[in-house]
Amino acid sequence: MNKQPKTHPGPRFFPRPIDRPSPRSIGLAALQSLHQELSAYPKPGLVSPVDSGSHSDMDAATFFRSLFSLRGYFREIALAGMGNAPFAALKELGIAAEERMLKATRGVNTHRGAIFNLGLLAAAAGHLRNADLSLQNEALAVVVRERWGEAIRLHGTRLPRISHGSQVAANHGVGGALLEASSGFPHVFKVGLPALQKSLHQGADPNSAAVQCLFALMEVLPDTNLLYRGGEQGLTFAQESARAFLAAGGVHRPGWQLHAGAIHREFVALNLSPGGSADLLAATLFVYRLQS
Template sequence: MAGAIGRAAVRALYAELALHPKPGLVSPLDSGSHDDMDMGTFLRSLFALRGYFRAIAAAGAEGADFPTLRELGITAERRMLAATGGVNTHRGAVFGLGLLAAAAGWRMRRGRTLRGNGLGATAAALWGAGILAAAPQAPDSHGARAVTRYGARGARQEAADGFPTLFEVALPALDRALAAGADPERASVQALFSLMAVLEDTNLLHRGGPAGLAFIQAGARRFLDRGGVFHAEWRDEALALHRACVVRRLSPGGSADMLAAAQFVHGLRERAA
């Protein structure tokens, strides 16, 4: 069980990495707005994290408390940084996707459904208070500084609340696009732009402040209002926003993390059906 959850997490992270176009983000075609990382950096990080998602799923199945999960995450982050030469490729995924993997372990061990928002509800019920009570793991990180400076919700609040943006925005957008006939690539782009349109992305706030966040949100909304991936010229429009992000050095990393989480939950549901 834990092994299957771990493999699903790695598959989801790889699917997010391989997707293109993704405005400002690293993909197989280019490094987006990043000078310090490329696809190879992400692949080294993924290799280093394989055992982590299996381990945290197993810990979740046993009902581990948040400090135990946190220690697993700290150890995983150290492995990630060692593999990438100090580059933060997957800190957000170590935290958010790790908690979802732990919740999946807990629910699957007890025969609970993975449908609906069960994974988020489990994460909030079991570990929400611990998440908010603990000091930020990386208080000087870009995301933590954006939360303090701009009053953004941030990943910790999102997780403590049961990942509402994941279950109310990302997964419904992914499911609707697939149901309407989109292939997995187009459905993933649709989900990504749906996230970019609403998420208070701390990575964008760090790189571009409120103006940078507003630029991305407005661009994503225009893309969706014109039909999203069901518009004949969707790829050209997405690439235009990508180029604009590169010029402005903007990268919606929070939306990318949330997309990987959506792909993880969707994959688990499909295999459990």
């Protein structure tokens, strides 16, 4: 009898590879990834089931209500991707999902970034599935960049600068979420995914590997959430904190939780929250689930 290859890690967070994923399985993978991102701890300044981090207007229960409101969205947008929908159609689905989210959370923005990022990746997965093409390597990135990248950039030029991210991106000369998406999520595929895979390969459990991935993203991402809350000084502090954590061994050493917990408390004291990095962590977890 031939031995079956081992799958890593366990089934709770990373199930067996999805073979030609259906829209339903794509949607489920997106929701599971968002749940895993929420559950990871300690995460500097971010909401988890343990505490609300630097956020006084939301907690884990708020996120769970939001997730419930999105339960059909990622399946719908994967179906749209299977039908070769243009960006305008994807945008309409995202707007409707955002309205449901805000109704469920009583106006609190919990998953706007995920609706945008994971929505595009889910549509790309649907497109590849329909064409019977592999989701491995950077296939998802190529679809987002080549099919919808120009429309995303054009969408950005037409938006009024009313969101925190768009204001900060303009004021500090950084790209923000729109540039990340239109470029095919380079921080996900060049930073987040390699960090997650390496950490898992070194034996980290799913929670620890997610935290390691978050710190790797924090170290290099020009996070507009950090810029909004703390300016360039806040961003520099966050990046240096992440760099020091990783240089000390990250999650691959005894007592790493104490170090990460101390950084978390410093972020809360300074009212810092790396929301952009958290959005890309969720996107990384989603891509990993699809690729396994």
